[in-house]
Amino acid sequence: MRLSRYFLPTLKETPAEAQIVSHRLMLRAAMVRQHAAGIYTWLPLGFAVLKRIEQIVREEQNRAGAQEMLMPTIQSAELWRESGRYDDYGKEMLRVTDRHARDMLYGPTAEEVITDVFRTSIRSYKDLPKVLYHIQWKFRDEVRPRFGVMRGREFLMKDAYSFDLDTATARHSYNQMFVAYLRTFARMGLKAIPLRAETGPIGGDLSHEFIVLADTGESEVHCHRALLEKAIPEGVDYDGDLQPLVDEWTGLYAAADEMHDVTKAATLGDDLVTARGIEVGHIFHFGTKYSAPMGATVTGPDGEPVTVAMGSYGVGVSRLVGAIIEASHDDHGIIWPESVAPFHVGLINLKVGDAATEAACAALYESLGPDRVLYDDRDERAGAKFADMDLIGLPWQVIVGPKGLGKGVVELKNRATGAREEISAESALARLA
Numbered sequence: 001m002r003l004s005r006y007f008l009p010t011l012k013e014t015p016a017e018a019q020i021v022s023h024r025l026m027l028r029a030a031m032v033r034q035h036a037a038g039i040y041t042w043l044p045l046g047f048a049v050l051k052r053i054e055q056i057v058r059e060e061q062n063r064a065g066a067q068e069m070l071m072p073t074i075q076s077a078e079l080w081r082e083s084g085r086y087d088d089y090g091k092e093m094l095r096v097t098d099r100h101a102r103d104m105l106y107g108p109t110a111e112e113v114i115t116d117v118f119r120t121s122i123r124s125y126k127d128l129p130k131v132l133y134h135i136q137w138k139f140r141d142e143v144r145p146r147f148g149v150m151r152g153r154e155f156l157m158k159d160a161y162s163f164d165l166d167t168a169t170a171r172h173s174y175n176q177m178f179v180a181y182l183r184t185f186a187r188m189g190l191k192a193i194p195l196r197a198e199t200g201p202i203g204g205d206l207s208h209e210f211i212v213l214a215d216t217g218e219s220e221v222h223c224h225r226a227l228l229e230k231a232i233p234e235g236v237d238y239d240g241d242l243q244p245l246v247d248e249w250t251g252l253y254a255a256a257d258e259m260h261d262v263t264k265a266a267t268l269g270d271d272l273v274t275a276r277g278i279e280v281g282h283i284f285h286f287g288t289k290y291s292a293p294m295g296a297t298v299t300g301p302d303g304e305p306v307t308v309a310m311g312s313y314g315v316g317v318s319r320l321v322g323a324i325i326e327a328s329h330d331d332h333g334i335i336w337p338e339s340v341a342p343f344h345v346g347l348i349n350l351k352v353g354d355a356a357t358e359a360a361c362a363a364l365y366e367s368l369g370p371d372r373v374l375y376d377d378r379d380e381r382a383g384a385k386f387a388d389m390d391l392i393g394l395p396w397q398v399i400v401g402p403k404g405l406g407k408g409v410v411e412l413k414n415r416a417t418g419a420r421e422e423i424s425a426e427s428a429l430a431r432l433a
């Protein structure tokens with residue numbers, strides 16, 4: 001993409017309303033614009049990152065055996081009356097009335113919709129287990145939308161739902177998601193720690209929040225230091241027994257604030273980490289909470305009806321954009337991990353109009369592939385170009401000017417380390433391949 005054509009209205013000034021660094025940088029780097037409180041328009045740069053994050057989530061869900069589908073944003077209130085949540089949900093639910101005076105709502109989550117699909121489609125235990133997911137916009141009328149996309153009112157969530165015959169197999173579905181989440185966040189360059197979370201009336205130990213440590217996070221974290229250094233599982237067999245792996249992770253103390261056990265934590269001594277964090281995912285087994293009132297049953301092996309056991313598994317896709325920036329930035333701007341970067345390389349032309357520089361840039365642009373490169377071909381001061389490129393945080397920069405070309409070199413800069421090298425254009429290409 002040529003920057004002269006790209007829609008990238010970066011801001012020089014730091015917007016006064018933004019309280020945390022990710023919000024400031026997302027506005028300055030022209031990733032989003034606020035439309036109304038907690039509601040954002042995603043501009044091309046922000047949208048590109050959002051799509052890359054979404055794709056990682058999708059790949060890891062699919063790998064774990066979940067199947068993608070798409071449920072509506074606007075839901076019928078009827079189903080929520082059946083589950084009993086229509087009144088309970090309160091003011092966080094955006095309620096809408098259609099022209100026939102029917103009560104509708106903008107979905108804050110989708111347990112009711114998926115349970116309804118399930119009960120009308122699956123009849124036999126032979127069709128279990130099933131894990132279904134979608135990546136869809138949600139709306140929650142948060143009391144205090146803030147921190148940009150981190151606590152929006154409209155936000156993009158991946159939500160998966162599992163259906164099993166009994167608690168034992170439901171635990172396997174839960175474990176599949178647990179491991180998929182470890183891998184998902186690690187692929188985005190994040191350290192996300194699974195914390196024991198509240199299970200509500202059903203009890204048990206099957207609820208974990210995945211939290212990324214950050215001083216600006218809204219959650220309290222208490223965990224064993226060793227969790228911060230644990231290696232992420234590779235080459236997982238999702239059909240095999242995942243319990244030992246999950247036990248390895250959950251055996252170390254880690255609790256969300258509501259689950260924090262001060263006495264137990266005290267025994268950790270210096271190994272106890274107490275910090276702030278951002279909730280980027282939440283997995284939850286809730287048994288028959290929805291399947292019972294909504295009548296989601298299958299015929300069991302003995303011919304008797306069985307109410308299915310369910311779980312739900314959320315990832316805050318749009319929140320992750322902010323969380324990654326909180327975890328990866330410096331005074332000059334964002335530092336994208338390669339896996340989610342909107343472009344791989346920023347190509348900077350230091351002298352627009354100079355024939356040799358234009359030719360070298362054009363050749364690099366073609367060879368690197370226009371989809372992977374943002375080519376700053378604007379007639380601007382070098383300083384302004386450097387500042388913009390650092391701000392938007394592409395992993396690599398290739399800086400091309402007449403002086404370097406005179407010596408047969410271009411400059412290759414790594415955004416994360418700041419390391420610069422003068423090398424030939426061919427070597428730069430080889431390095432960026």
Ligand code: ATP
Pocket residue numbers: 140142149150151152153154155156157279280281282314315316317318319
């Ligand atoms: P929070 O504690 O931050 O309010 P939650 O516990 O209400 O989140 P869940 O119902 O567990 O959220 O939803 C799954 C995921 O959706 C969360 O882990 C989070 O990453 C994301 N999420 C929830 N609310 C928001 C929001 N208002 N804006 C952006 N992402 C959100």
Ligand code: MG
Pocket residue numbers: none
């Ligand atoms: Mg909430």
Ligand code: MG
Pocket residue numbers: 279
């Ligand atoms: Mg929460």
Ligand code: MG
Pocket residue numbers: 209279281282
């Ligand atoms: Mg939660």
